[in-house]
Amino acid sequence: MTQSLVGGFEPPYYTAVFTAIRPDAPEGYAETAATLHALVRDIPGFLGYESAGTPGGIGITVAYFRDLEGLTAWQHHPEHLEAKRRGRAEWYDxxxxxxxxxxxxYGFDRDRD
Incomplete structure (x- = not known):
């Protein structure tokens, strides 16, 4: 899970909101997620992501992209395609x-000095 919020970007920009139900800690999931989080940073137009999950297995990841070209590049990235295949076959209900x-x-940040 991310521990900070992605900063405000000048609109327009795009989001990909991924919500899923999966069993706790399926084999290979954490390693693949870490690899994908590193790879997406190299996609032109990628702005950041936030993720959260519940103990019951509901997970939400929101990825932010400057434009549809960046989002589409990520959608078709070979390692992302393989992770999606594995997700359907093994990880997600x-x-x-x-x-x-x-x-x-818009947003709000409390000054916590």
Missing amino acids: SYRVHIGKVERT
């Missing part, structure tokens, strides 16, 4: 992907 265009963004 179900998942959904939602692609969105962000047109407005």
